[in-house]
Amino acid sequence: MSFTLHGLSVSDGIAIGNALLMSHATLEVSHLTVGPRMVEKEIARFDQAVAAVRQELAAIREATESAPAELSAFIDIHAMFLEDPELIEKPRDIIRTRRCNAEWALVQQMEQLVGQFEAFDDPYLRERKYDVRQVVERVIKELLGHPGRAVMKAGKGLKEEMLIVVAHDLSPADVISFKEHRFASFITDVGGATSHTAILARSLAIPAVVGLAHARALIRDGETLIVDGLRGVVIVDPDERVLEEYRLRKNQIELEASKLKRLKDARSQTIDGIDVNLYANIELPVDIPEALEGGAEGVGLFRTEFLFLDRGDMPDEQEQFEAYKKVVKGMGGRPVTIRTFDLGNDKDLHPDADFHDRVKTNPALGRRAIRLSLAEPQMFQTQLRAILRASRFGPVKLLIPMLAHAHEIDQTLSALEQAKASLASEKIAFDERIEVGGMIEIPAAALAIGLFLRRLDFLSIGTNDLIQYALAIDRSDEQVASLYDPLHPAVLMLLAHTITSAEKAGVPVSVCGEMAGDPKLTRLFLGMGLRTFSMHPSQILKVKNRVLKADVSELAPAVRRMLRLEEPGKLQEALEKLNA
Numbered sequence: 001m002s003f004t005l006h007g008l009s010v011s012d013g014i015a016i017g018n019a020l021l022m023s024h025a026t027l028e029v030s031h032l033t034v035g036p037r038m039v040e041k042e043i044a045r046f047d048q049a050v051a052a053v054r055q056e057l058a059a060i061r062e063a064t065e066s067a068p069a070e071l072s073a074f075i076d077i078h079a080m081f082l083e084d085p086e087l088i089e090k091p092r093d094i095i096r097t098r099r100c101n102a103e104w105a106l107v108q109q110m111e112q113l114v115g116q117f118e119a120f121d122d123p124y125l126r127e128r129k130y131d132v133r134q135v136v137e138r139v140i141k142e143l144l145g146h147p148g149r150a151v152m153k154a155g156k157g158l159k160e161e162m163l164i165v166v167a168h169d170l171s172p173a174d175v176i177s178f179k180e181h182r183f184a185s186f187i188t189d190v191g192g193a194t195s196h197t198a199i200l201a202r203s204l205a206i207p208a209v210v211g212l213a214h215a216r217a218l219i220r221d222g223e224t225l226i227v228d229g230l231r232g233v234v235i236v237d238p239d240e241r242v243l244e245e246y247r248l249r250k251n252q253i254e255l256e257a258s259k260l261k262r263l264k265d266a267r268s269q270t271i272d273g274i275d276v277n278l279y280a281n282i283e284l285p286v287d288i289p290e291a292l293e294g295g296a297e298g299v300g301l302f303r304t305e306f307l308f309l310d311r312g313d314m315p316d317e318q319e320q321f322e323a324y325k326k327v328v329k330g331m332g333g334r335p336v337t338i339r340t341f342d343l344g345n346d347k348d349l350h351p352d353a354d355f356h357d358r359v360k361t362n363p364a365l366g367r368r369a370i371r372l373s374l375a376e377p378q379m380f381q382t383q384l385r386a387i388l389r390a391s392r393f394g395p396v397k398l399l400i401p402m403l404a405h406a407h408e409i410d411q412t413l414s415a416l417e418q419a420k421a422s423l424a425s426e427k428i429a430f431d432e433r434i435e436v437g438g439m440i441e442i443p444a445a446a447l448a449i450g451l452f453l454r455r456l457d458f459l460s461i462g463t464n465d466l467i468q469y470a471l472a473i474d475r476s477d478e479q480v481a482s483l484y485d486p487l488h489p490a491v492l493m494l495l496a497h498t499i500t501s502a503e504k505a506g507v508p509v510s511v512c513g514e515m516a517g518d519p520k521l522t523r524l525f526l527g528m529g530l531r532t533f534s535m536h537p538s539q540i541l542k543v544k545n546r547v548l549k550a551d552v553s554e555l556a557p558a559v560r561r562m563l564r565l566e567e568p569g570k571l572q573e574a575l576e577k578l579n580a
Ligand code: PEP
Pocket: 199, 301, 303, 342, 441, 461, 462, 463, 464, 465, 466, 512, 513, 514
């Protein structure tokens, strides 16, 4: 039976494929990389889980003394497997050598053993594969007592490009692991449109819909789905007529995308000759090829915390340096803006993260981003040194997230001086004149902009958080998603005030929140005076297309008039007129 689910669009485009349900159930485990310093901890976690299951089996055995012999034999076999080095020693080796999380190491070894049992001619021995699975399931259940992440079901013969992942929720770490796959799309029950999961969905450039409420419960594995990322709609088990219509629309979208590709090398300039910089937001070095393909003139925001999210330890200075250097070199002389860690519980820290317990509950308002960096001076020095070292390989700028206070900037600048001095004393080269910019994403910063203009070399407006804090809307909560309004007059006032003030002070300003990548808002921003946009690579050519057709001399007065409006209906109307 066909039915439709409505959610929030986070990444447009259309996908047609088969549902792949993800869950937290036993053998469907997440694949995480364990940092070198966490390996022993992960092995200990594995050993503890095995010991707990041994105890559990012994207790069952005791309780079933008088039970039928078959049942006792069954328990004995499980207990025996739990003594077998193939199942107990091998996963430890896998954790150590391949740096897998315990669950994943165990499942890999289990698959190996199951394969061996399947090869037996003897039907009795062949059947033992079920025992192996069951015993492994017990250990994994024990391991998952420490919360597991969303997990992937085994492949089912379908190509990844045909699969639409259906999950209750996905953590940013899960989505990062998607970068190794090529799914057609993903949909979730929870999540807001600018949650970090949604942002990553955009960076994967696959259609996605979040906040569907009951998708996981209503959709069955393998069912045909249409994901309409533009409208935020999922059609389950569509009939042939609907499928045909969507196939046509999908082709059309693909055709438009291939036409846009021709703009890649076009100079990004308005009709009246104003140059506009279009930069890419990236999360990992692997995003570079897509940024270049999209015609990015540089990286406007490198969210470095994603180097860390799917593991429990901090990358050390050398590892960070390598990652930053890769990006700087990969961008071949184009500017790269590296943001220091924007870490905190809003990004779903790994439960084993070094400072997990020191980050308190309210994630968005808590010890996050620069607050955490300043509270962890050693971690901050490590990152600053790594960024400075990378600055020798191309133009690098340093960007500080979540600033609200002048003293935070002052402390950051002195931390930077300290990092510079330590490198200089070790005779390590770096760019001594590295520019330092601040994210304007707390309304207080936008309102007291003078504090920032006087201290910093450039500004970057983070609209995702700016809207969240201005409207008191949790950006990751789908229940209030309808109130998350980028066109709220207060948001527009904060944006216009920041852009105009920076322009007057001669301080470069960009927008790097999701609003920058929305082509419907390009003309509005140009009219406000914005000349630098940073967005997901997939959006750059769409925005460039708008830039090429814009005439700022006409837009500026129209936007000034628009900014005097307050009524939502009137603002919407004015935006439509601006885009007509
Ligand atoms: C923002 O807040 O707009 C931003 C770009 O940063 P993040 O989405 O990583 O919080």
